[in-house]
Amino acid sequence: MPDIKAICAVLEGKIRGNPVAVSLFEKEIPPQYQGLKVDPCQILRHAMDDGTLAYFDREHQDCVHGAFITGVHEGNEQIRSGRILTDYIPAYNLDAAHALNSGKFVLPQGTVRAIGTAPLDKVPEGVEINWMAVVCTPAWACQIAAARAVEDGVQPGSAAGGSFCTDLFVSPWFEENVVLTPGDMGGRMNNKLKPEELFVIIPMRWADNLLKILGEMPDVKGIYEATRPDDSEYWSRQRAKEAKAAVRSNDEATRLAKEKGLKISMDWEVEAVELVARSPRFVRGFAVGNIEDFAEEKGYPLITRAVIEEQMESSGVGKYLKFLR
Known part of the structure; x- marks a missing residue:
C-alpha cells in the first residue's frame, strides 16, 4: 500500500495544487463523490485546485467524445468512426482518426460505471486508487515521470496527437505505465494549464518510488x-x-x-x-x-x-x- 501521507509531503511545493487520485468505479459510486456535468477530463482540475471529490458517468458529463473514450457512453457514428477528428481537424486522415478512437485508446464499453477524482490525501476509506495525476513544470515532470524507470528501467509513455482523456483515463489502464503528456488543446483548456505546465500520470504500483526520487538527495x-x-x-x-x-x-x-x-x-x-x-x-x-x-x-x-x-x-x-x- 503506497504511503499516501509521505507522497503528498514529498510533492509539496513541486506541483500545482493537490496530487489527484483517480479511481475507477465499476459498480457503486461512493456517496462522498459529487457528479459534475463537465468535460470528463475537467474533474482533474476540480480535485487539484478546489479539493472536490468528483466523478463523471453517462449522465454526468458534458463531452460525449470523452465519455465514449472512457467507456461510459456508446458515442455516435461520427465519434466511433473517427470523423470527429477528420471533420474538424484537416491534418488527420480517417485511418489515423479511427485508430485514435479505438483499440487501446478507448476503454471497452461498460468497463466502468464512472470515474472519480479526489485530492490524494482525501480519498475516502475503502475507495481504491488506481493511479494519480499531477500538474507541474518540465523540471519536476522529468523527475516525477521516472517513478517506474528507477525501479525496472522502463521509461514513461508519452502522448501527443490524441485525446487527453485517453492519456488520463485509458493509457494507465492498458499499459500500467507512467504517462508524461502535454495534453491536447481541450485537456489543457479544461484544466487551465499554463504554457509551462505538463501532466504526469502515475499508476499507484509505482507511486512509492516518488519518495526515493524526490526525498533522497542526489550528488x-x-x-x-x-x-x-x-x-x-x-x-x-x-x-x-x-x-x-x-x-x-x-x-x-x-x-x-x-x-x-x-x-x-x-x-x-x-x-x-x-x-x-x-x-x-x-x-x-x-x-x-x-x-x-x-x-x-x-x-x-x-x-x-x-x-x-x-x-x-x-x-x-x-x-x-x-x-x-
Whole structure:
C-alpha cells in the first residue's frame, strides 16, 4: 500500500495544487463523490485546485467524445468512426482518426460505471486508487515521470496527437505505465494549464518510488565530475580555484563559507554566501563553482547577491530565487 501521507509531503511545493487520485468505479459510486456535468477530463482540475471529490458517468458529463473514450457512453457514428477528428481537424486522415478512437485508446464499453477524482490525501476509506495525476513544470515532470524507470528501467509513455482523456483515463489502464503528456488543446483548456505546465500520470504500483526520487538527495557535483574526461577544462578550472582558495585571507565571508561547508576562491559578500547556504545541500558546492565561473566570465571582482541573481536568471533557474529569500 503506497504511503499516501509521505507522497503528498514529498510533492509539496513541486506541483500545482493537490496530487489527484483517480479511481475507477465499476459498480457503486461512493456517496462522498459529487457528479459534475463537465468535460470528463475537467474533474482533474476540480480535485487539484478546489479539493472536490468528483466523478463523471453517462449522465454526468458534458463531452460525449470523452465519455465514449472512457467507456461510459456508446458515442455516435461520427465519434466511433473517427470523423470527429477528420471533420474538424484537416491534418488527420480517417485511418489515423479511427485508430485514435479505438483499440487501446478507448476503454471497452461498460468497463466502468464512472470515474472519480479526489485530492490524494482525501480519498475516502475503502475507495481504491488506481493511479494519480499531477500538474507541474518540465523540471519536476522529468523527475516525477521516472517513478517506474528507477525501479525496472522502463521509461514513461508519452502522448501527443490524441485525446487527453485517453492519456488520463485509458493509457494507465492498458499499459500500467507512467504517462508524461502535454495534453491536447481541450485537456489543457479544461484544466487551465499554463504554457509551462505538463501532466504526469502515475499508476499507484509505482507511486512509492516518488519518495526515493524526490526525498533522497542526489550528488549533483559527483555525477557531473564522474562524466568529465581527464582533459576537460573543468579540471583545470578546479585546480586554479583550489590554488586561489588555499591562499585566501580569512575574512568574514571565507569564515562563513567554511562553517557552511563551502569552498570559495573569489571575493564574496557575506550576504551572497548566506544566500547560497540556504540552497539545498546537494547543490551548494556545484552552485559555488557555477557562480564563480559566471563572475569570472563577466569580469565581476566581487560576488554579491545581485551577481547570484543574474547568474540564476541567465541559467534559467531564476524562479527558484523565491525559495532562497
